[in-house]
């Protein structure tokens with residue numbers, strides 16, 4: 157008799173030792189004389205339980221986690237491969253875990269359930285149905301479906317995806333491009349990485365559908381160089397998809413072509429900005445371009461180009477397969493569908509939480525996240541990456557919705573939620589925001605380039621207790637200048653975390669004021 | 677055979693790499709990546725060759741190299757250790773880790789230890805933000821790295837025997853992991 161177990165293989169699971177576990181399991185299985193068939197799934201995205209080992213049982217997959225090397229002996233002693241056995245790490249049926257069960261996993265329906273590179277697994281879990289549907293539709297009908305779904309770009313700016321596609325469809329050119337923005341530079345985010353490492357065919361399928369929709373035959377995935385595993389997985393997936401006739405010339409015998417290539421970035425946050433990204437793809441410095449012209453009309457190599465985030469493109473197969481209405485049914489207001497949130501930082505139960513828009517930030521952080529990892533009081537939360545505001549407790553009841561966040565001066569962005577406990581020094585966080593802008597500015601405009609450098613200096617003075625009041629005023633003016641005078645959101649949004657820190661955590665900026673000013 | 681990433685300068689290797697990529701659209705970044713993957717850095721001699729073959733000036737190539745944090749124009753140590761500096765790791769104690777890394781290695785960012793073993797680099801997020809602080813060594817990511825774990829990782833790098841076999845081994849490991857199955 158043989159048993160099948162699943163050991164995750166994504167970057168985080170491996171960073172926590174899942175490869176070592178596989179070797180250990182194989183040795184112990186041989187010694188115990190049991191035939192264990194080890195498969196590598198991606199991850200469920202329940203990171204606080206990783207490495208999470210799953211066992212096939214007639215009732216579903218049974219989980220054990222988090223498993224350390226030192227747990228293997230006792231797991232073997234209790235014959236864990238049989239599933240429902242008594243062991244301190246036994247979690248029960250994985251899909252019954254409330255953390256997972258309470259999510260609305262539309263995009264991430266397959267996450268952790270499949271072998272990322274198995275085409276058979278992908279097909280067995282609704283894979284390529286969206287593409288098959290798209291091949292029966294006229295381009296305009298595909299674009300209409302995406303419009304009707306209400307899908308807005310998941311890369312940060314939340315621009316309606318269908319409208320962008322319509323512009324590219326309407327443009328005439330000898331060549332059009334689909335560019336996937338896989339630069340995922342925001343701290344606290346990893347959902348793009350999960351797509352690419354754990355369900356890469358979904359992205360390939362989404363991009364191919366985009367190509368059919370707008371008449372583009374070439375796609376590029378611009379991937380950050382900080383994701384070496386995603387790079388390998390994507391390349392393998394593209395190779396296999398081409399061999400299977402799902403990509404390349406004459407897709408599935410349809411007469412349509414779509415070629416796809418992965419290109420690596422080189423450690424520049426600004427290359428996540430779509431026009432800087434296009435410059436970089438063209439082999440240049442990642443300098444932001446002035447808009448207009450829109451990339452949709454004058455994009456890569458001057459041709460009409462769709463630039464979409466990984467998650468935007470990954471949502472498309474579901475929309476085509478299940479219908480625009482099935483997607484639009486989820487969400488609130490103008491935020492339709494789901495957003496895969498990512499719980500990070502000092503959080504007890506970190507991981508991927510895909511939810512329909514609508515619940516509050518507090519629910520996300522406590523009912524899913526379980527509060528802080530070290531048990532200290534939660535104090536500040538940065539949502540939406542390094543350019544997103546820090547939210548104090550008074551704002552945690554804000555609904556997870558683009559417009560509700562905008563109303564409190566915050567952004568949802570790419571869905572990253574970074575939690576900080578009460579030991580955080582918000583003056584230090586504000587300084588980092590400015591420092592990051594110094595390091596990552598493309599340098600094209602003065603408010604961003606010089607403003608951020610001055611910002612660091614001024615915050616240093618404030619933190620040292622030098623003329624605190626006057627310098628706070630200066631900092632506030634600097635922020636206004638950056639907000640109003642920057643060409644792109646790098647300089648234009650760096651003030652968000654700084655101003656929110658000053659506004660809601662002002663006490664952290666004046667800590668040294670009295671003492672130092674008394675001395676003077 | 678030298679392990680990729682540490683090959684000594686060799687013009688014919690460089691030419692071969694350039695030839696492989698130069699006809700691709702937007703070829704410069706793929707070429708720079710391939711050169712650095714092979715030599716561990718971008719030697720100045722290669723810049724002139726790239727400029728000639730792509731029909732651009734050396735200044736333009738230099739301009740691109742200097743724009744991107746990833747590209748290196750100095751030879752690194754045997755291992756590059758990248759410590760995540762971004763917010764989610766900060767919330768999990770990475771500032772203390774950064775301080776420890778610099779103090780214990782006796783170097784600042786972008787510098788190499790005296791024994792040429794380790795080059796320390798900052799990195800802004802490795803996508804391991806639920807389980808930080810995060811560190812990347814070569815193509816491997818490490819989670820929940822505190823000072824103690826950092827020292828253990830460094831110790832492993834320092835004691836790695838310098839045999840031919842050990843030079844090849846890390847690459848084998850990578851290719852084995854290529855296809856999760």
Ligand SMILES: Cc1cc2nc3c(=O)[nH]c(=O)nc-3n(C[C@H](O)[C@H](O)[C@H](O)COP(=O)(O)O)c2cc1C
Pocket residue numbers: 308309310311312313314315317337338339340341342425426427428429430431463464465466468469644645646
């Ligand atoms: C500084 C900066 C960094 C950005 N980084 C990313 C990124 O890493 N990934 C991303 O998809 N979009 C990023 N964006 C947004 C892109 O410019 C663009 O809006 C997005 O790729 C469009 O795709 P979407 O409509 O599918 O979201 C960034 C924008 C700015 C200003």
Ligand code: SF4
Pocket residue numbers: 426444596597598599600601602604605642643644645646647648
């Ligand atoms: S705001 Fe900053 S990053 Fe954006 S274009 Fe200006 S200088 Fe470049």
Ligand code: FES
Pocket residue numbers: 343344345760761762763764765766800801802803804805808809810
């Ligand atoms: S912030 Fe360090 S891995 Fe993302």
